[in-house]
Amino acid sequence: MLIIRPITAADFAALKQIAIESGHGFTSLPVHDERLWQKIHHAEASFAADIESPGDQGYLFVLEDTSNGEIVGTTGIEAAVGLHTPLYHFQQNTVIHHSAELNVLNQLKTLTLCNDYTGASEICTLFLRESYRRNHAGRFLSKVRFLFMAEHPQRFAEKVIAEMRGATNDRGEPPFWGWLQQLFLTIEFPEADKLIGVGKKSFIAELMPRHPIYVGLLPAAAQQVIGQVHENTKPALKMLEKEGFKHRGYIDLFDAGPTVEANLTDIRSVASSRKVPVKIVEVLGESTLAVANTELKEFRASFGKQASFDETSGELLLSPAFAAALQLQDGQFARFINLDQR
Template identity: 45%
Template sequence: MMVVRLIQADDHEALRELARKTGPGFTSLQDNDEQVAAKLSSALQTFDPETRPEDALYLFVMEDTETGEVVGISGIEAAVGLNDPWYNYRVGTLVHASRELEVYNQLHTLTITNDHTGYSELCTLFLAPDARHSKHGSLLSKSRFMFMAEFSHLFNEHLIAEMRGYSDENGISPFWEGLGRHFFSLDFSEADKLSSMDKVFIAELMPKNTIYTNLLPEDAQQAIGQTHQNTTPARKLLENEGMRYTGYVDIFDGGPTLVARTDDIRAIQDSHYVKARIDEHPPEGELYLVSSNDFKDFRCCMTALTSVGKHVVTLTPDVAEALNITEGSTVRVVPLSSGRRF
């Protein structure tokens, strides 16, 4: 069984191993000792009484309860852009027209913005390749919504998620090659790595004026708003929960930024409390997310549930143990799939 829980200090080696598998363009968890250590430190510091709520980074790991192996990670930034600037491009349209010449052209543009400053962000979603089955990705991603539903006061009313942009089989980003390289004089992987550690150089080197996309190479234009093939399932999952692409893209690889009102997310909106009844006989039925309501020991599992009245559900002892709950404990539940509601 898989359980999603908050990261702990002794997860460092597991986090480092996951970072070795992420690949180019995965900005928030790179194959870099310094970045991994800094990320873990930030996550642990979240629970320091001196840490402001808006500075919190909630990191979760997915653990196989049978082997103890950590096979995935996901995170939530409480607010972006309050300490370091948060940049992306807004895709817009300018019209150039002349009645006399009978010319009317709609041209797409890119404008650097900080429009999402203060928004909460879903981040750092990565599942080890050999664990990408049995809906583990859905559990890893959507468990964050259960945490946000439980502790909604910690998050902004708006939520974003940056999707990794398109790159070819060699890890080359056509968007970067067509635009970013001209201003940064760096390989994509190097610029991406630097951006995860220090964003000051972005403000110093990025073009300040509006960019006409028709001046970019054709493959760079085509990459705007497109998702890396390994990230497409994660994008579809978030879109099924209510997040949408609204014309904002990453400044490095052109990947789409998905946006939603936090309360409009299906799993947040539809989740609710029930009491746990523990029984040896495994229930049959639809898959659900089930989470505990302990802040520092938050846990979330995926299991089939048979509703027993309006306010009680039956859980197996294995699920109860994974959630660290007992008979009669209050848990939060929601259908795993957005196709059907409770």
């Protein structure tokens, strides 16, 4: 059985291995011991905190295969981004150049450095080991965050964002990066990637262009990938779009991948999740349900057909093994969604 739970200090080695496997471009998990320890300790403190509004909290979960004890994935939520370390994006705009005398009207696209998403919650740090990318595991890893947010809405902002990885070339480098490096940063992409991953972002404010950039002046290769996602990220983007996330024109500074957004209460899995009492009984349902308990530090979630909602009684029927894995007893409440609904 695959179980989601809050990360602990005992998961450090597994988290570092995930950071290694995730590769360049996955800046939320750098291969940097001190930074990884900071993330774990920060997550532990966040789950333990008694708060009524979102602040500098980060909730990091791990996916454990209970059959062998291995950690096979991770997923996370930042409660409010940009409060201490600025979160920068390029915003896409259109400016009009008009000459009545010449009867010329030009609509030109621009990119402007901004930090408009300050204070928004961010779903992030999603990684699933390749051998487990089957049987709803990826969908569960993404959607389980919405179960947690639905149960603890006071911990999150009304606006939720997700930064999607941008397109890369055959060498794994973003075509968008080339012009930026040549004109402004003069450091290699892996170095910039590493600096961002360990939280050293001051160089962005110091070196990035402060005035709007005309997109038409960029190399064709850079223009073509603006707002485009990495091939491996397309399924994740499609899933978020079905949840109600939309691209409003904000892109990543370095790979030009889109940042998508949605209001928390409008996210499909948040709005459609149901909180009901549990009844423990042998059961084999027709649908695959994602089920979570209502705890914080002891949050547990899993998915499968050993769960079924009884419309007549209004109870969530769970098999004994499923209930035990989620630390649930008869009469306690659980929150669930149907993973088969697309």
